[in-house]
Amino acid sequence: MSPMMRGTTDNGLLLPVPDADGEPFWTYAARGELRIQSCADCGGLRFPPRPCCPRCQSFATEWRLMSGRGHIWSYVRPHPPLLPGYAEQAPYNVVLVQLADAPGIRLVGNPVSAPDAALDSVDPALLRVGAPVRAVFAEIAPGVTVPRWLLERP
Amino acid sequence: MTATLKDTTAIVGIGQTPFARQLDPPEKTLACQAILAALDDAGIAPSEVDAFASYTMEETDEVEVAKAVGAGDVTFFSRIGYGGGGSCATVAHLAAAITTGQATVGVAWRSRKRGSGPRPWRDTRAQLPTPAQWTRPYGLLRPVDEIAMLARRYMHEYGATRDHFFNVALACRNRAAQNPAAIMHGRPLTREAYMSARWISEPLCLFDNCLETDGALACVVVAAERARDLRQRPVYVHSAAQGLPSQHHGMVNYWTDDPLAGPSWTAARQLWKAADFGPSDVHVAQIYDAFTTLIPLSLEGYGFCGRGEGAAFTEDGALELGGRLPLNTGGGGLSEAYVHGFNLINEGVRQLRGTSTAQVPGAATCLVTAGEGVPTSALLLRS
Numbered sequence: 001m002s003p004m005m006r007g008t009t010d011n012g013l014l015l016p017v018p019d020a021d022g023e024p025f026w027t028y029a030a031r032g033e034l035r036i037q038s039c040a041d042c043g044g045l046r047f048p049p050r051p052c053c054p055r056c057q058s059f060a061t062e063w064r065l066m067s068g069r070g071h072i073w074s075y076v077r078p079h080p081p082l083l084p085g086y087a088e089q090a091p092y093n094v095v096l097v098q099l100a101d102a103p104g105i106r107l108v109g110n111p112v113s114a115p116d117a118a119l120d121s122v123d124p125a126l127l128r129v130g131a132p133v134r135a136v137f138a139e140i141a142p143g144v145t146v147p148r149w150l151l152e153r154p
Numbered sequence: 155m156t157a158t159l160k161d162t163t164a165i166v167g168i169g170q171t172p173f174a175r176q177l178d179p180p181e182k183t184l185a186c187q188a189i190l191a192a193l194d195d196a197g198i199a200p201s202e203v204d205a206f207a208s209y210t211m212e213e214t215d216e217v218e219v220a221k222a223v224g225a226g227d228v229t230f231f232s233r234i235g236y237g238g239g240g241s242c243a244t245v246a247h248l249a250a251a252i253t254t255g256q257a258t259v260g261v262a263w264r265s266r267k268r269g270s271g272p273r274p275w276r277d278t279r280a281q282l283p284t285p286a287q288w289t290r291p292y293g294l295l296r297p298v299d300e301i302a303m304l305a306r307r308y309m310h311e312y313g314a315t316r317d318h319f320f321n322v323a324l325a326c327r328n329r330a331a332q333n334p335a336a337i338m339h340g341r342p343l344t345r346e347a348y349m350s351a352r353w354i355s356e357p358l359c360l361f362d363n364c365l366e367t368d369g370a371l372a373c374v375v376v377a378a379e380r381a382r383d384l385r386q387r388p389v390y391v392h393s394a395a396q397g398l399p400s401q402h403h404g405m406v407n408y409w410t411d412d413p414l415a416g417p418s419w420t421a422a423r424q425l426w427k428a429a430d431f432g433p434s435d436v437h438v439a440q441i442y443d444a445f446t447t448l449i450p451l452s453l454e455g456y457g458f459c460g461r462g463e464g465a466a467f468t469e470d471g472a473l474e475l476g477g478r479l480p481l482n483t484g485g486g487g488l489s490e491a492y493v494h495g496f497n498l499i500n501e502g503v504r505q506l507r508g509t510s511t512a513q514v515p516g517a518a519t520c521l522v523t524a525g526e527g528v529p530t531s532a533l534l535l536r537s
């Protein structure tokens with residue numbers, strides 16, 4: 001059974017379950033690229049991905065490469081009770097990153113000390129709203145890669 | 155002359171089961187108990203009921219409920235989506251159906267065993283639809299994690315503090331102290347207990363979260379004309395609205411231009427547009443409080459204060475009895491019971507009947523709201 005079918009990583013973290021609109025995001029992420037859906041007609045970026053453009057109603061899409069730079073818009077620190085795989089690493093850090101290239105677009109993610117480090121690997125005292133971050137990629141299960149975030153000036 | 159819902163219908167009966175962390179009867183039994191209690195309160199025979207409304211998350215459907223309680227032929231039924239966002243819309247849909255002649259006696263209900271039942275976000279096998287693929291792998295698993303993200307930003311942007319959230323938790327707990335039916339009756343809250351409570355999702359602690367509850371509630375809606383001949387003082391549905399803002403995403407509304415202006419803003423515009431009075435004329439409010447953070451956000455959305463002023467609004471006992479806006483006078487989701495907000499509807503009715511355990515003297519107008527942070531709904535009730 002593939003990890004996607006199983007639904008979790010070996011250490012019990014949930015894998016993304018892409019829908020048809022979101023699938024390209026994960027395919028690009030597996031190549032180490034952070035790409036955001038945009039309208040091929042008016043150029044507007046949109047997230048989460050969806051079939052058509054809310055501005056001009058075009059169904060033509062492309063996926064635009066982002067620089068991977070952004071800043072923390074907000075952050076939380078979940079404590080148990082949590083799913084077992086997450087409880088093992090709790091309390092851990094979750095951030096909402098506003099992309100430098102697309103201020104209306106914010107990605108949920110984990111700030112980490114290195115791409116493969118644990119979800120609690122950054123000292124929470126270092127987190128603040130506005131802190132600059134950049135995207136890195138971690139293969140969390142065979143063929144499944146997620147963006148994570150390094151603090152620019154830890 | 156266009157049709158209007160204004161004061162054309164009234165809530166004439168309310169009923170509920172006990173609230174507890176664990177009740178033995180199944181949800182269907184609890185639903186029937188609450189519905190029959192509400193009909194008895196109204197003095198209306200079950201055979202007269204011809205309309206039902208509940209939440210899409212309700213697991214006792216109208217076919218089973220109608221059959222069990224002995225309803226007549228049913229000519230209108232409706233389900234409202236988005237969890238706690240649906241509460242007030244159940245009454246609104248019945249009011250619309252009755253006003254337009256589709257039915258005559260409507261029952262809205264909610265039965266729920268979340269105190270003793272499973273929590274969906276604990277199930278790793280649950281299908282993860284959009285937007286879960288963008289949030290859950292990173293450990294944003296529970297509603298509290300999703301709202302905590304907005305809470306942290308709100309604190310950063312407007313200088314809100316944990317003391318402001320404590321003001322909300324305390325007002326609800328103080329009202330529960332007056333309500334023998336409340337789960338937290340007899341369990342006072344102190345600032346010290348709040349500040350030292352365990353975290354659930356920083357910056358939100360245990361007391362920022364509602365109570366997982368078993369219980370059921372119901373209310374009965376009829377035309378205003380019929381209401382005048384019944385045994386209870388009618389509580390009129392003065393205005394009603396639903397709210398699904400442009401580009402809204404549900405609980406994780408992180409991708410709009412302005413995530414801190416949630417669905418309450420949209421519902422409020424319609425609610426006040428159709429009303430004869432404004433926020434400053436509201437005597438008492440029942441505002442959806444699954445999390446303390448939702449209160450300042452809703453106070454802003456429904457126009458009780460300006461943008462960014464919701465936290466400061468909670469100061470100086472504003473939400474307590476005798477304050478500027480007495481809040482959640484039964485104890486709310488935080489301290490009475492969390493039954494997806496239906497207890498807020500019934501408490502609004504009690505206030506306007508003059509029978510609340512924490513009665514606001516002379517209360518004649520009440521705002522009731524449904525879940526903020528999801529597609530929502532709201533009611534303005536008047537005596």
Ligand SMILES: [Zn+2]
Pocket residue numbers: 039040041042043044053054055056057058
């Ligand atoms: Zn377009």
